[in-house]
Amino acid sequence: MAFRFVHTADIHLDSPLRSLALREPELAELIGGATRKAFVAIIDLCLSEQVDALMISGDLYDGEQTSMKTARFLADQLRRLHEAGIKAFIIRGNHDAESRITRELTLPESVKVFSGRTETVLLRGGALDVAVHGVSFAQKHAPESLLPKFRPPHDGAVNLGLMHTSLGGSPSHDAYAPCAPAELHGHGFDYWALGHIHQRFAERGRATIVMPGNPQGRDINEAGPKSATLATIGDDRTITLEERVTSIAEFQRVGVDLSGVEDWRAALKRIESALTAARVSAKSEHLVARLGLAGATALGWRLRFDADRLAEEASAAAAAVGKTWIDKIELACAEPGAAGASPSSDPVAELRALMEREVAQSKAFQDELREMAEELRGHLPAGSREDLFGRDAAEFAQILREVASDGAEDVLAFLRAGDKDRAT
Secondary structure, three states: OOEEEEEEOOOOOOOOOOOHHHHOHHHHHHHHOHHHHHHHHHHHHHHHHOOOEEEEEOOOOOOOOOOHHHHHHHHHHHHHHHHOOOEEEEEOOOOHHHOHHHHHOOOOOOEEEOOOOOEEEEEOOOOOOEEEEEOOOOOOOOOOOOHHHOOOOOOOOEEEEEEEOOOOOEOOEOOOOOOOHHHHHHHOOOEEEEEOOOOOEEEEOOOEEEEOOOOOOOOHHHOOOOEEEEEEEOOOOOEEEEEEEOOOEEEEEEEEEOOOOOOHHHHHHHHHHHHHHHHHHOOOOEEEEEEEEEEEOOOHHHHHHOHHHHHHHHHHHHHHHOOEEEEEEEEEEEOOOOOOOOOOOOHHHHHHHHHHHHHOOOHHHHHHHHHHHHHHHHOOOHHHHHHHHOOOHHHHHHHHHHHHHHHHHHHHHHHHHHHHHHHO
């Protein structure tokens, strides 16, 4: 009889929201509860598929959380598995190592939480003996590989290893317990249940290596449908993988080409059309779209000048599509011929050239902008700083350049609006 299990990781239950909560409270409420709903979907999947086990490869929580409501929710969901005779195997990741809940939570007897020393649980009773190996993070940081801690494969059994690792690294994740896929293939296990990177990754070779990604995205940098992995190990030891969508809401960048658009109503029709197509392609119950408006259009300046109206009407279009939300609107539109306008014949074009070539490039301007941004960043909660100002110096510098460029375009839009008012 086959051995079947669901593999998930990086759930980040009740993860605190960042800038999303500042913009749209109703949307923040949806995403704020989505991590719990995604975990319920994982438990429902285990029950509906009548699997033998649930494997959680780290980061159940999101750091130093103190709410025991999160603990009670987790225990209640795992008790549903316990009552159905389904075992759960959990390792602690870098975020779990910080959590007080990790140390205080009492879980059902069928749940195995691995310690900081490698352990092996042998499951007997079916056609296959299954050895589940795991090791947890004892501390938040794990700069060295955890692979040397794992025991050799158990003879005659199917060997599954749970590890929280950055593998070879990811631009959006710090390096934790790094190791190479080749090293995992060489260890002798049949399946490596990994966690930490929030993007799905699967590789087959001597071993099957799976990083399931997080089951629910939390911002635009975690775009697309999110899932858990349903794995089946047959009597002949062949492994079948199925990706099952668990995300309640998925983030998606939605581009809208406004080239040639002459009036506001036509622009809204294109926005609604793009949102409709994105909604059809979305695999989750809700779609959270970041609109990117681009192209040469006579509305270039007006879209900026009437940004509040644009946001409200785009949100109304999203609501009409159904279960669709606007996270943010990014403008990259230009007036037809603006790039080639002669500064001498157009005072606004002359100002644009002055701002781009002299003001924005001056050290005094850049220093003052950086000083203002640093002061603002110092007043923000820690979780919002990275979202608004980047993770490192390079991202911070790029964001400041974008802020300066957007600010200049806003000024020019208001000047264009003033010209139109005087002309009428």
